[in-house]
Amino acid sequence: MPEGSTKDGIGASLRRKEDKRFLTGSGRYTDDITRPGQLHVHFVRSVHAHANIKAIRTDAAEAAEGVVAIYTGEHVAADGIGGPICGWVVTNRDGSPTNEPPHPILANGTVRYVGDHVVAVIAETLEQAMNAAELVEIDYEVLAPVVDLANAASGAQLHENVPNNMYFDFELGDEAAATAALDSAATVVELEVRNNRLIPNAMEPRAALAEYDHIDDAYTLFTTSQNPHLTRLVIGAFMLNIPESKLRVVAPDVGGGFGSKIYVYPEEAVCTWASKKLRRPIRWTADRSESFLADAHGRDHINKIRMGLDKDNRITGLRVDTLANLGAYLGAFSVVTPTILHAPLLSGCYKIPAIYTNVKGMATTTARVDAYRGAGRPEATYLLERVMDTAARQVGMDPAEFRRMNFIPKDAFPYQTPVALQYDIGDYEPPLDKAMEMIDYKGFEARRAEAAGRGKYRGIGLSSYIEACGIAPSAVAGALGARVGLYESATVRVDPTGTVNVFTGAHSHGQGHDTTFAQIVADKLGIGVGSVEIIHGDSDRIPFGMGTYGSRSLAVGGAAIVKAVDKIVDKAKIIAAHLMEAADADVVFADGKFTVAGTDNEKGFGEIALAAYVPHNYPHDRLEPGLEETAFYDPLNFTYPSGTHIAEVEIDPSTGVVDLVDWACCDDFGNLINPMIVEGQVHGGIAQGVGQALLENAHYDETGQLITASYMDYCMPRADDLPNFKVDYTVTACTHNDLGVKGCGEAGAIASPPALINAVIDALAPLGVTDMSMPASPEKVWRAIQSAQAEAAE
Amino acid sequence: MTTVSFSLNGKQVSADVPDNTLLVNFIRETMSMTGTHVGCDTSQCGACVVHVECESVKSCTMLAAAAEGTSVTTIEGIAHDDGLHPMQQAFHENHGLQCGFCTPGMVMAAIELVKENPDPSETEIREGLEGNICRCTGYHNIVKSVQAGARMMGE
Structure with a gap:
């Protein structure tokens, strides 16, 4: 029988159920799985950014010890195997569709970035596959690389059907209104920012293990995926052309994703395809260098911003022109990230009467760029929060007060922005006030003076953000170009003994769903968390799922679980009414007990579960036996988390090193289910944002070689790069899901980069420095100080 | 061979x-x-x-x-018959892990760090774990975990 305690339900910082297996080395990640008779595949990748393949000679490799098969793009084409698809497209300004080039899983005639997959070498052992790969000879005709985003349109054309290397030319907002607002503004603020390219770097490299069962003519693919059902759909229907029912996709424990494991990649499709050709299991695990080269990268925008203010310093208009680098091919969310997930966020938490934006998505000979933690929203927030500080400085206002006077007032909700979104609820001043109090904003000038006495420059920087997450209402997404629905499913199965299994289409790869979802169910059913098991990540066990990204697991997946639990309770009430010979309407369910109102007649949840499966005394005329319900939940709107983050830095002018000395943030995520897990998500998000702002940068040289392709060269945030974070919350509950939750996974990564760069600029502002690009590396900061001092001396 | x-x-x-x-x-x-x-x-x-x-x-x-x-x-x-090693328990109590992939290396490094320095400061922990990358936690709760683990290992 289930435990009766609910003290670990909604709102409790319950320690995680999944911890024990991870802490004892019992986690089961894809690379931990082996199959008898398995073969290993190693990919020969392009060493050129852009080249035609003239010839591939594999004779020597085929003769090498242990080699079983070698496949090239010709084999792929001969078998009619398709490539990864774009999951969301947009309409161009002129009404034409997005230009979608083909993306073969092994290059067919042309390679378009360093790391592009050319040959798959399959052997008995990984070492044999790698050794044989060395013997593959490829003759290339080298073509001009296209690396510089600003000049990509005039570079060598990458794809036949992508003229001017432009995948799309998107716009949103009212251009005439924005132009008029800027023309008549008392102050016009101009800024150009670069949102640096990042590499997601989940600590678990991507991996795949595919197995074919010739008796059932069916495949099983174990893979590092954030959404196994979409992987099944894409590989089944678009790549291998097999019935979805013949492909089982399992995403077991996954070691972080951050967006990079949403997509279907060529490697896992090659493993699946080859597993049937060779009738042997095929496995592949990326080494870290391959991850750097061939995982989807993130960000990489150039944004030109013009903001107009009236004579009272209220914002009247905003125009943003963006070039987005999408790399060599389009992935699942490549197009939606810089458009639909970016342009509608340009109002931020501010009342801006007129907004217009144009986004051009460009092809370059670099790894493809797709959604990475925050996906479009960090880019929008960065440019907006940078221009807010620039504007405040230009008109001589305190940046906090300039933000405050331009906030959408709390009585203006629901608030319709000029860029498509309608915010259901929010209140932006309380988190600003709280964060300022947490970091002692008022006392900052004294700290600046004290630091100056020690020869250090101290600065403080804010970022007040909003994000749209919990994606999304399917109908809205469809109208905007999505090719999938964005609901989530849940099945709740009550066992005869009253324990509960929850099958969710969301996927946990660090988010703690085993715990958070169990808390919700335990709370709603009045049973102990220990009686609830969460099952995810297996397309054969879960009805369907859209996976985890866009901070949607709780707001969409959690809401689906609540709907299924509600159905369970509704059915159980009828059973209880029958057993207690009462009218349905008189039965009340609370704390795990069904009671006839006004009496002490009661039945426990476990008793009802048993009755459902041993239906000797049962309302057979009204109900089927059993206690299992499925619900699909399609949200009515995005959710809109918001808040303020404040960074404080100290800069050593002799080295240019930025020391991040303090961080305070106050977020409004709506209701919290497990505050401990939420706080962990905030910490991790901030760390990735600090990485972007201070340390990380994916850099291609002019020939298209990725210079930052290892942890020796790509600077990841480490323990000694970061401070402790002060985290707090305000709550305005989401108005359109049953839990009142908004989502918390991306907020830190969205809010933090501009806060940090604003703090660096604030520290250097007394010297006359007004701009700083990401990452604010010691060299850049030192040079900015030197050049400011040289100018001052002139 | x-x-x-x-x-x-x-x-x-x-x-x-x-x-x-x-x-x-x-x-x-x-x-x-x-x-x-x-x-x-x-x-x-x-x-x-x-x-x-x-x-x-x-x-x-x-x-x-x-x-x-x-x-x-x-x-x-490292777990004992009667339960987790104190450092494993401290990571659990302080939410020092998310996806769990870096966790085994992090816990093993933390145990040796505490053996070398039974009462490490926050700075010493951050410098001591500089060779272990975590992409999920931002290290805040890892530092708390190691501090708590050090106390528990000393008991």
């Missing part, structure tokens, strides 16, 4: 492996003990940290043959 024999989590193990087999591959593949992870190929990330003769070693940087005759402990070998 080389015959490699050593004590793994208290049990004597032995296998014939190619001379160039790395310790991490010996543990993961030859011994099928998959708690120790591989997160990079440049000895930077620390996911593969194990103890060789009670000292932290990045097992991707050591040949299995070099462990001949030693005592090797992995994440699977």
Whole structure:
């Protein structure tokens, strides 16, 4: 029988159920799985950014010890195997569709970035596959690389059907209104920012293990995926052309994703395809260098911003022109990230009467760029929060007060922005006030003076953000170009003994769903968390799922679980009414007990579960036996988390090193289910944002070689790069899901980069420095100080 | 081929492996003990940290043959019969892990850090774990976990 305690339900910082297996080395990640008779595949990748393949000679490799098969793009084409698809497209300004080039899983005639997959070498052992790969000879005709985003349109054309290397030319907002607002503004603020390219770097490299069962003519693919059902759909229907029912996709424990494991990649499709050709299991695990080269990268925008203010310093208009680098091919969310997930966020938490934006998505000979933690929203927030500080400085206002006077007032909700979104609820001043109090904003000038006495420059920087997450209402997404629905499913199965299994289409790869979802169910059913098991990540066990990204697991997946639990309770009430010979309407369910109102007649949840499966005394005329319900939940709107983050830095002018000395943030995520897990998500998000702002940068040289392709060269945030974070919350509950939750996974990564760069600029502002690009590396900061001092001396 | 024999989590193990087999591959593949992870190929990330003769070693940087005759402990070998090792318990209590991939290396590195310095300051912990990358937690709760683990190990 289930435990009766609910003290670990909604709102409790319950320690995680999944911890024990991870802490004892019992986690089961894809690379931990082996199959008898398995073969290993190693990919020969392009060493050129852009080249035609003239010839591939594999004779020597085929003769090498242990080699079983070698496949090239010709084999792929001969078998009619398709490539990864774009999951969301947009309409161009002129009404034409997005230009979608083909993306073969092994290059067919042309390679378009360093790391592009050319040959798959399959052997008995990984070492044999790698050794044989060395013997593959490829003759290339080298073509001009296209690396510089600003000049990509005039570079060598990458794809036949992508003229001017432009995948799309998107716009949103009212251009005439924005132009008029800027023309008549008392102050016009101009800024150009670069949102640096990042590499997601989940600590678990991507991996795949595919197995074919010739008796059932069916495949099983174990893979590092954030959404196994979409992987099944894409590989089944678009790549291998097999019935979805013949492909089982399992995403077991996954070691972080951050967006990079949403997509279907060529490697896992090659493993699946080859597993049937060779009738042997095929496995592949990326080494870290391959991850750097061939995982989807993130960000990489150039944004030109013009903001107009009236004579009272209220914002009247905003125009943003963006070039987005999408790399060599389009992935699942490549197009939606810089458009639909970016342009509608340009109002931020501010009342801006007129907004217009144009986004051009460009092809370059670099790894493809797709959604990475925050996906479009960090880019929008960065440019907006940078221009807010620039504007405040230009008109001589305190940046906090300039933000405050331009906030959408709390009585203006629901608030319709000029860029498509309608915010259901929010209140932006309380988190600003709280964060300022947490970091002692008022006392900052004294700290600046004290630091100056020690020869250090101290600065403080804010970022007040909003994000749209919990994606999304399917109908809205469809109208905007999505090719999938964005609901989530849940099945709740009550066992005869009253324990509960929850099958969710969301996927946990660090988010703690085993715990958070169990808390919700335990709370709603009045049973102990220990009686609830969460099952995810297996397309054969879960009805369907859209996976985890866009901070949607709780707001969409959690809401689906609540709907299924509600159905369970509704059915159980009828059973209880029958057993207690009462009218349905008189039965009340609370704390795990069904009671006839006004009496002490009661039945426990476990008793009802048993009755459902041993239906000797049962309302057979009204109900089927059993206690299992499925619900699909399609949200009515995005959710809109918001808040303020404040960074404080100290800069050593002799080295240019930025020391991040303090961080305070106050977020409004709506209701919290497990505050401990939420706080962990905030910490991790901030760390990735600090990485972007201070340390990380994916850099291609002019020939298209990725210079930052290892942890020796790509600077990841480490323990000694970061401070402790002060985290707090305000709550305005989401108005359109049953839990009142908004989502918390991306907020830190969205809010933090501009806060940090604003703090660096604030520290250097007394010297006359007004701009700083990401990452604010010691060299850049030192040079900015030197050049400011040289100018001052002139 | 080389015959490699050593004590793994208290049990004597032995296998014939190619001379160039790395310790991490010996543990993961030859011994099928998959708690120790591989997160990079440049000895930077620390996911593969194990103890060789009670000292932290990045097992991707050591040949299995070099462990001949030693005592090797992995994440699977530190829990006691009556429960988790204090450092494992501290990570659990302080939410010092999310996806769990870096966790085995992080816990093994933290245990040795505390053995060397039983009462480490926050700064000493941050510097001591500089060789272990975590992408999920922002390290805040890892630092708290190690502080709590140090207290519990001292009790």
